[in-house]
Amino acid sequence: MIWHTQTIKELSEALQSKKVSAQELANYFLERISQSAQVNAFVDINAEQTLLQAKEADAQLAKGQATALTGIPVAHKDVFVTKHWKTTAGSKILSNYVSPFDAQVVAKLGPGQAGMVCLGKVNMDEFAMGSSNESSYAGPTQNPWDLSRVPGGSSGGSAAAVAAGLAPAATGTDTGGSIRQPASLCGITGIKPTYGRVSRYGMIAYASSLDQAGPMAKTAEDCAIMLNAMAGHDPKDSTSLDRATEDYTRLLGKTWTGEAGLPLKGLRVGLPKEYFGDGLSADVRLAVESAIDQFKKMGAECVPVSLPKTELSIPVYYVLAPAEASSNLSRFDGVRYGHRASQYTDLLDMYKRSRSEGFGSEVKRRIMIGAYVLSHGYYDAYYLKAQRIRRIIAQDFQNAFEKCDIIAGPVAPTVAGKLGEKVSDPTQMYLEDIYTLSPNLAGLPAMSAPCGFGADGMPVGIQLIGNYFSEAQLLQLAHAYQLETNWHQAQSPFAKKGGV
Numbered sequence: 001m002i003w004h005t006q007t008i009k010e011l012s013e014a015l016q017s018k019k020v021s022a023q024e025l026a027n028y029f030l031e032r033i034s035q036s037a038q039v040n041a042f043v044d045i046n047a048e049q050t051l052l053q054a055k056e057a058d059a060q061l062a063k064g065q066a067t068a069l070t071g072i073p074v075a076h077k078d079v080f081v082t083k084h085w086k087t088t089a090g091s092k093i094l095s096n097y098v099s100p101f102d103a104q105v106v107a108k109l110g111p112g113q114a115g116m117v118c119l120g121k122v123n124m125d126e127f128a129m130g131s132s133n134e135s136s137y138a139g140p141t142q143n144p145w146d147l148s149r150v151p152g153g154s155s156g157g158s159a160a161a162v163a164a165g166l167a168p169a170a171t172g173t174d175t176g177g178s179i180r181q182p183a184s185l186c187g188i189t190g191i192k193p194t195y196g197r198v199s200r201y202g203m204i205a206y207a208s209s210l211d212q213a214g215p216m217a218k219t220a221e222d223c224a225i226m227l228n229a230m231a232g233h234d235p236k237d238s239t240s241l242d243r244a245t246e247d248y249t250r251l252l253g254k255t256w257t258g259e260a261g262l263p264l265k266g267l268r269v270g271l272p273k274e275y276f277g278d279g280l281s282a283d284v285r286l287a288v289e290s291a292i293d294q295f296k297k298m299g300a301e302c303v304p305v306s307l308p309k310t311e312l313s314i315p316v317y318y319v320l321a322p323a324e325a326s327s328n329l330s331r332f333d334g335v336r337y338g339h340r341a342s343q344y345t346d347l348l349d350m351y352k353r354s355r356s357e358g359f360g361s362e363v364k365r366r367i368m369i370g371a372y373v374l375s376h377g378y379y380d381a382y383y384l385k386a387q388r389i390r391r392i393i394a395q396d397f398q399n400a401f402e403k404c405d406i407i408a409g410p411v412a413p414t415v416a417g418k419l420g421e422k423v424s425d426p427t428q429m430y431l432e433d434i435y436t437l438s439p440n441l442a443g444l445p446a447m448s449a450p451c452g453f454g455a456d457g458m459p460v461g462i463q464l465i466g467n468y469f470s471e472a473q474l475l476q477l478a479h480a481y482q483l484e485t486n487w488h489q490a491q492s493p494f495a496k497k498g499g500v
């Protein structure tokens with residue numbers, strides 16, 4: 001039987017009807033992972049623990065106490081701390097780190113709660129800084145659609161694992177696009193929820209006011225099922241929102257108005273003119289515009305909107321995110337955990353050497369930028385100014401949402417580029433984030449869903465941005481689109497290699 005092409009929904013039905021056991025599924029995916037070294041998606045495996053979790057899931061299934069996720073294998077981004085797997089955040093400084101506890105997301109999805117079976121940890125840009133997964137200490141992950149290309153970043157390992165059929169689903173984190181951009185570049189679906197909806201407890205911090213975790217899977221429906229288990233208030237995270245949870249699957253398959261008729265009748269889709277300007281490549285534009293045409297066929301009305309500060313999102317983000325990172329990363333000093341230099345003269349020298357040896361060049365660059373913009377004399381000119389523009393960016397979205405319900409546009413300006421193409425030019429790399437940064441700056445939910453193929457047959461995703469707490473509506477729209485189209489079902493050449 002071939003299981004890796006199936007969705008969470010399908011696998012769950014197979015588990016409940018005893019067509020397959022959680023242990024069989026775990027073995028099946030572990031076997032595929034062991035034959036996929038060239039993708040470099042997984043950075044740590046612990047088969048014994050995986051099988052233990054699968055056994056527990058089978059016991060739950062046998063007792064009739066299964067959830068929609070019991071026994072479904074999952075890959076966790078290596079930024080979530082785990083007791084039974086190493087947690088490196090893609091960095092040498094944590095290369096041998098094992099956490100004494102599980103992150104809240106890992107605990108909520110795992111045994112005793114949702115019952116998913118962890119297959120291991122997946123690769124990422126170092127401390128989630130990057131848009132190509134090339135800054136990882138474990139080496140770059142490769143795109144399963146074309147192994148000479150990047151999978152996107154920073155959740156590149158998560159996206160590649162799902163697109164290669166090495167896991168039915170994965171967790172990701174998104175500070176400025178890291179769920180949506182790799183999802184788009186690898187042809188899968190992913191959602192970044194409203195800031196504060198999912199707990200950041202045990203998620204290694206990059207830029208705390210922007211970081212948010214979310215699910216990455218084949219379909220919007222699968223993302224909704226996973227988000228149900230991930231979301232919720234967590235007193236252990238002071239930025240977690242004390243707000244009742246909701247059922248993110250409740251609107252799937254329903255029409256926008258809730259009455260009989262075209263599925264998207266009554267939906268106003270806002271198209272920001274700044275998202276369709278010169279920087280957008282023709283192939284991506286074509287794919288995104290045909291998805292918008294499809295929305296119209298399904299009854300949606302399209303309205304022009306404007307997000308005038310889109311261009312400023314890059315300098316604003318690349319001041320604020322490094323500022324927060326420079327502070328967050330000060331805890332990695334060679335004393336409390338992680339790499340410590342083997343030779344040093346005194347304490348200060350030990351800090352210096354441990355950090356110099358432990359961090360990669362992109363992380364060092366951002367620590368320096370962050371320390372600079374926060375320093376006396378520059379704080380007002382950079383940090384404070386960026387915070388002010390951040391506020392305006394958030395307000396611009398509220399103005400747009402007076403005219404529309406959901407904003408649609410591209411995720412990234414181009415399809416996945418070649419490995420190595422942009423590593424030596426950080427500014428070029430930062431420009432890739434033009435369409436994804438603003439929702440994080442505003443704290444809004446946003447997602448990516450496959451909508452076609454661009455140059456060289458590489459996948460393209462459409463970005464959907466909603467107002468605060470509109471995850472269920474975003475997933476409703478993406479699901480309606482996925483019922484009418486089959487882009488999300490296309491298999492990467494790597495996944496097509498069949499069962500094992």
Ligand code: GLN
Nearest residue numbers: 128129130175176177178
């Ligand atoms: N590419 C962006 C950065 O490098 C976003 C990364 C992310 O969302 N974690 O910071």
